[in-house]
Amino acid sequence: MxxxxxxxxxxxxxxxxxxxxxxxxxxxxxxxxxxxxxxxxxxxxxxxxxxxxxxxxxxxxxxxxxxxxxxxxxxxxxxxxxxxxxxxxxxxxxxxxxxxxxxxxxxxSSVQLAFASIGKTWSDACFVSLHGRKSEFPTLIKMVKERKKVAVLTDKATNLKLVYKGLMSEGIRDRMVYVCEDLSLKTERIRCFKLTSIQRVQVRGLNVIIILDEES
Ligand SMILES: C[S@@+](CC[C@H](N)C(=O)[O-])C[C@H]1O[C@@H](n2cnc3c(N)ncnc32)[C@H](O)[C@@H]1O
Structure with a gap:
């Protein structure tokens, strides 16, 4: 020090x-x-x-x-x-x-704005960053299995497609996924999908992904 x-x-x-x-x-x-x-x-x-x-x-x-x-x-x-x-x-x-x-x-924080944008609380959420941390993928899977509300920071490599593949391969299907892209920027885009339908969803830029179980 x-x-x-x-x-x-x-x-x-x-x-x-x-x-x-x-x-x-x-x-x-x-x-x-x-x-x-x-x-x-x-x-x-x-x-x-x-x-x-x-x-x-x-x-x-x-x-x-x-x-x-x-x-x-x-x-x-x-x-x-x-x-x-x-x-x-x-x-x-x-x-x-x-x-x-x-x-x-x-x-x-990007997650604060993401939750505000979708009108949900974040006091009951848990968080994982895959930004430059592919090794955190098992943590994400564990959190999604155990918790109802998970916010994920992604990057170009650890992206929505990877999240989709990882969750589906674990048999997790009943989730809603909010994709909060380029928050506060001119290119901002906030979309909501069923997990099972995101295979072909294209993303760009910065992303916070919020994964909710059906009842949240
Ligand atoms: C190194 S982390 C930094 C997080 C930052 N300290 C915070 O509180 O938002 C970078 C990640 O934050 C997320 N992020 C930062 N700005 C964003 C924005 N404007 N829109 C969506 N996600 C954003 C993305 O997941 C990005 O890969």
Missing amino acids: EKKLVNKITIVGCGPGSKKHITGLAMQRIKNADSLIGSRRLLELFGDIEADKYMVNRNYKLLIMRIISLSKRKKVVVLVSGDPGFFSYSKLIIDKVGVENCEIIPGI
Whole structure:
């Protein structure tokens, strides 16, 4: 763990993607930043902000060292999508530098917006991320067998088709599936299907999938 840093590293939850969903405090921190660190998508969202910009890609572990070194001279803001506490880069940073060296600004998570969009509660849901984590597939199957409401983060490789195949091969059929795509963006699309009918459904972009049993 690092000793006390000169400037705390601010980790900002940027919400699901549209500027309308960014909180006032998050926007304030972003405007005051000397350096912004984030994915291409998030850096483009703040293209008008005058700050040094560093893109996160596969270099994310090395980038933490850069972030620590920058924070000695600059106000560093790390942009993460949705909420920092929900499957994000923030955990790696906090584990490395210690929570006392971080300021964490919450954001609206993609799952919050997904549940709001379909008008369902999420206090009774459970969550699994397949985003870059194919190994979590057995967890998904277990959750769907045991729980009535499961929200899944997917990516290009671990997508709706894979979820369909996995559930059907386990004999799970009686579920409704909400596919919440590109939430808050111009391409947003929210659709509901019976699990048995999603084989040919095409998806694009970012997706939260909500799997409900028939009675939920
Ligand atoms: C690394 S996780 C980050 C989750 C984020 N911390 C949150 O709270 O939403 C990225 C995944 O979140 C989901 N996601 C993020 N933004 C989304 C959006 N606008 N619409 C649908 N899903 C989204 C997708 O499943 C994507 O693969």
